[in-house]
Amino acid sequence: MNKILIVEDEEAIADLEKDYLELSGFEVEVANDGEVGLSKALGEDYNLIILDLMLPGVDGFEICRRVRDEKNTPIIMISAKKDDIDKIRGLGLGADDYMTKPFSPSELVARVKAHLARYERLIGSTIEENKVIEIRGLKIDTTARRVWVNGEEKTFTTKEFDLLTFLASHPNHVYTKDQLFSEIWDMESIGDIATVTVHIKKIREKIEFDTSKPQYIETIWGVGYRFKV
Numbered sequence: 365m366n367k368i369l370i371v372e373d374e375e376a377i378a379d380l381e382k383d384y385l386e387l388s389g390f391e392v393e394v395a396n397d398g399e400v401g402l403s404k405a406l407g408e409d410y411n412l413i414i415l416d417l418m419l420p421g422v423d424g425f426e427i428c429r430r431v432r433d434e435k436n437t438p439i440i441m442i443s444a445k446k447d448d449i450d451k452i453r454g455l456g457l458g459a460d461d462y463m464t465k466p467f468s469p470s471e472l473v474a475r476v477k478a479h480l481a482r483y484e485r486l487i488g489s490t491i492e493e494n495k496v497i498e499i500r501g502l503k504i505d506t507t508a509r510r511v512w513v514n515g516e517e518k519t520f521t522t523k524e525f526d527l528l529t530f531l532a533s534h535p536n537h538v539y540t541k542d543q544l545f546s547e548i549w550d551m552e553s554i555g556d557i558a559t560v561t562v563h564i565k566k567i568r569e570k571i572e573f574d575t576s577k578p579q580y581i582e583t584i585w586g587v588g589y590r591f592k593v
Contacts, residue, residue: 368392370382370414371424372442373420377465380469397422398423400421402431418443439459494506530547560589
């Protein structure tokens with residue numbers, strides 16, 4: 365659920381904005397003065413900030429500047445002032461939009477949705493989310509190439525990690541040693557399928573509680589191995 369911060373000293377307006385946003389499925393927090401708003405904006409994570417310009421303590425311009433120095437959170441600035449100079453200054457400090465009071469709460473909700481969608485498209489095109497495999501107490505971050513067992517990080521060699529990740533990515537699929545050797549080592553390794561056996565043994569020592577009764581990598585006698593879920 366997207367989380368919105370409203371920084372607005374007029375409680376009636378803040379409550380109206382909050383009601384409309386919550387009806388649209390947003391989680392909303394309100395700060396009624398600039399200092400509290402600045403503290404929340406910098407100290408907590410929000411998907412978007414609705415920021416009044418005229419605030420007690422710290423004004424909206426200063427909050428916008430301080431937030432933009434540290435975060436890319438979308439900011440919609442709200443003001444009773446209709447002067448272009450304030451709008452230009454607010455946008456120049458990094459606000460994404462500027463609305464003049466009075467305005468329709470429905471229009472505010474529409475603008476919030478539009479800015480969130482735009483921001484999500486932007487970060488989605490530039491940041492690859494880490495792909496994580498979690499099975500019982502085993503967690504494999506395939507992007508960062510890190511492995512945890514019951515919260516404890518374990519160190520893996522390149523081929524150990526590749527073999528574990530391949531098996532975990534294809535749960536309940538039985539692979540022969542030849543298939544695993546071809547998949548992980550291909551033509552780069554001088555050796556034979558015994559290499560697979562050695563690596564499976566090393567992986568089990570790191571992820572299994574009892575290597576004689578493996579709960580993750582199961583031996584299918586006469587065939588090969590299967591990652592069990």
